[in-house]
Amino acid sequence: MSTQAFTVAIVGGGITGLTTAYYLQKAIQEQKLPIRYVLLESSERLGGQIQTDYTNGFVIERGPDSFLARKTSAARLAKEVGLENDLVRNQTGQAYILNNDQLYPIPGGAIMGIPTKLAPFVTTSLFSPAGKLRAALDLVLPRGEQGEGDRSLGEFFRHRLGNEVVENLIEPLLSGVYAGNIDDLSLMSTFPQFYHVERKYRSLILGMRSTTPKQPKASADKKTPSAFLTFKRGLQSLVEAIEQRLDPVCIRKDTAVEKICKTDEGYELQLSNGTVMAADSVVMTTPAKTTRDTLSAYPFINLLKEMPTTSVATVALAFPETAIKQDINGTGFIVSRNANYHITACTWVHKKWPQTTPKGKVLLRCFVGRADEDAIVYQPDEEIIKAVLTDLNKIMKIEQQPEFYHITRWKQVRPQYVVGHQQRMAKLEAELHAQLPGIFLAGAPYHGAGLPDCIDQGEASVHEVLKFLHMPEAIAQ
Numbered sequence: 001m002s003t004q005a006f007t008v009a010i011v012g013g014g015i016t017g018l019t020t021a022y023y024l025q026k027a028i029q030e031q032k033l034p035i036r037y038v039l040l041e042s043s044e045r046l047g048g049q050i051q052t053d054y055t056n057g058f059v060i061e062r063g064p065d066s067f068l069a070r071k072t073s074a075a076r077l078a079k080e081v082g083l084e085n086d087l088v089r090n091q092t093g094q095a096y097i098l099n100n101d102q103l104y105p106i107p108g109g110a111i112m113g114i115p116t117k118l119a120p121f122v123t124t125s126l127f128s129p130a131g132k133l134r135a136a137l138d139l140v141l142p143r144g145e146q147g148e149g150d151r152s153l154g155e156f157f158r159h160r161l162g163n164e165v166v167e168n169l170i171e172p173l174l175s176g177v178y179a180g181n182i183d184d185l186s187l188m189s190t191f192p193q194f195y196h197v198e199r200k201y202r203s204l205i206l207g208m209r210s211t212t213p214k215q216p217k218a219s220a221d222k223k224t225p226s227a228f229l230t231f232k233r234g235l236q237s238l239v240e241a242i243e244q245r246l247d248p249v250c251i252r253k254d255t256a257v258e259k260i261c262k263t264d265e266g267y268e269l270q271l272s273n274g275t276v277m278a279a280d281s282v283v284m285t286t287p288a289k290t291t292r293d294t295l296s297a298y299p300f301i302n303l304l305k306e307m308p309t310t311s312v313a314t315v316a317l318a319f320p321e322t323a324i325k326q327d328i329n330g331t332g333f334i335v336s337r338n339a340n341y342h343i344t345a346c347t348w349v350h351k352k353w354p355q356t357t358p359k360g361k362v363l364l365r366c367f368v369g370r371a372d373e374d375a376i377v378y379q380p381d382e383e384i385i386k387a388v389l390t391d392l393n394k395i396m397k398i399e400q401q402p403e404f405y406h407i408t409r410w411k412q413v414r415p416q417y418v419v420g421h422q423q424r425m426a427k428l429e430a431e432l433h434a435q436l437p438g439i440f441l442a443g444a445p446y447h448g449a450g451l452p453d454c455i456d457q458g459e460a461s462v463h464e465v466l467k468f469l470h471m472p473e474a475i476a477q
Contacts, residue, residue, distance in 0.1 A: 011282060011294070027466065059234045067452055319361065
C-alpha cells in the first residue's frame with residue numbers, strides 16, 4: 001500500500017455526505033489507510049433536508065418523516081450508530097384518495113395503485129364501471145413494444161390500465177413520491193420494477209399478484225405489518241448519532257465550496273472563507289444546481305440543467321383534539337391532481353406516528369407544491385395557512401386556528417427524474433470520469449431520492465474513492 005497521505009473532500013453535509021464520511025472514516029480506521037477527509041457544509045448544521053423540530057412536546061419532521069423498511073441500508077446504518085432500539089414502525093390504517101371533494105379508501109390489495117385483489121377493485125366507487133373494465137384489459141393486452149427504451153410513467157400505466165385508474169389512483173400515489181408529473185417522470189429511473197413485471201408476466205395485475213408475498217390474515221389484535229420506519233425522536237436522531245461518531249476535526253460547517261478547479265496534483269476547492277483547499281478526490285453530495293455552479297468551469301456539467309427540480313413545502317399544524325369536529329379513521333390522504341386543492345397530501349401524524357404527539361393533541365402534516373404547480377410555496381405564511389385550512393375544512397371540519405404551525409419551504413430541491421434520466425446520468429458520469437477523474441456525484445438528484453437510496457450512494461462513493469486512490473485491498477474487505 002502507498003504511504004502517501006491522500007485528502008478526500010466531501011461537499012455537502014446531508015445524509016449522503018454524512019454517510020460518505022462515516023463509511024470512509026470507518027475504512028480509514030479499520031484498515032489504517034493513509035487518507036484524511038474533510039466534510040464541508042455550507043450551513044451551520046448537518047442533515048440537509050432532515051430536520052426535526054421539538055415544540056411543546058411534539059416531534060415534527062420538517063423534511064422526510066420516515067424510510068422504507070424493505071430497503072435495509074438505513075436500518076443497518078442505524079444499528080451501527082447505536083439506534084437500533086430507537087426504531088419505530090408506523091401505525092397502519094386506512095389511507096385515502098381525495099377526489100371530487102370526497103375521500104375514497106385506497107382499495108385493498110392495490111400495490112402502488114395496481115389492483116391485485118378483485119373484490120376491493122370491483123366494489124370501490126373511486127372508478128366508474130367503464131374505468132374498471134378498461135383496467136381489466138391489462139389481463140389480455142400484449143407486452144409493450146418499446147423494449148428497454150425509457151418512457152414516462154404516465155404512458156406506461158395509461159397503456160396498461162387506462163386513464164381513469166391512472167388519474168384517480170396511480171398518479172397521486174406514484175407522482176407524490178417525487179412531487180412530479182407522472183407524464184414526465186421516467187419509468188426506468190423511478191419504478192423500473194413495473195417494467196420488469198410486465199416483461200416477465202405480460203400483465204401487471206397478474207404479475208403483481210404473483211410477486212407480492214402472501215400476507216397472513218390480520219386478526220382483530222394484529223395489524224398488517226407496516227412499511228415504514230423512523231426513530232422515537234425523529235430522523236434527526238440519525239443525523240446526530242452519525243455526527244457524534246465523526247472526528248470533529250474533519251467537519252467544517254458554515255463553509256461553502258464556491259469553485260472546484262483541476263490541477264496537476266488533483267483539485268483546488270475555493271471556499272467561502274477565502275481559503276483554498278487541496279484534495280485528491282472529491283465527493284459532491286450537493287443539490288444539482290449547487291454542483292453545477294461549483295463545477296461551472298467545465299461545460300459538460302450543464303447536463304445537470306436537463307434535470308429539473310421543483311419546490312415543495314411542508315405545513316405542520318398542531319391542534320387540541322376538540323378542534324377536530326369531523327374525525328376520520330385513518331392515517332391520511334393524498335390528493336388527485338384533478339381535484340381543485342392546494343394541498344397535495346395530508347398525514348394525520350398523531351395516528352400514523354403516535355409517539356410524535358402529546359395526549360389530547362392532534363398533529364396534521366400537509367404538503368403543498370409539485371411540478372408545474374409550486375407557486376404557493378413562495379406565498380407568505382398567512383396565505384399558505386389560509387389555503388391549507390380552507391382545503392382541510394372541506395374534509396375534516398376544523399373549528400379553530402392551530403395552536404402553532406411550522407412551514408418549511410424546500411425551494412427547487414426536489415429532483416425530477418424525467419424521461420431519459422438514466423441516459424443523462426450515464427453521459428454525465430462518463431464525462432466526469434474522462435475530464436475530472438476522482439470527482440464523484442452522490443445523492444438525491446442522481447440515483448434515488450429516499451433515505452436508503454442516499455445512504456447506498458454515500459457508501460458506494462466510498463468504494464469509488466478507494467478504487468480511484470488505488471487501494472483495492474481496502475475495497476475487498
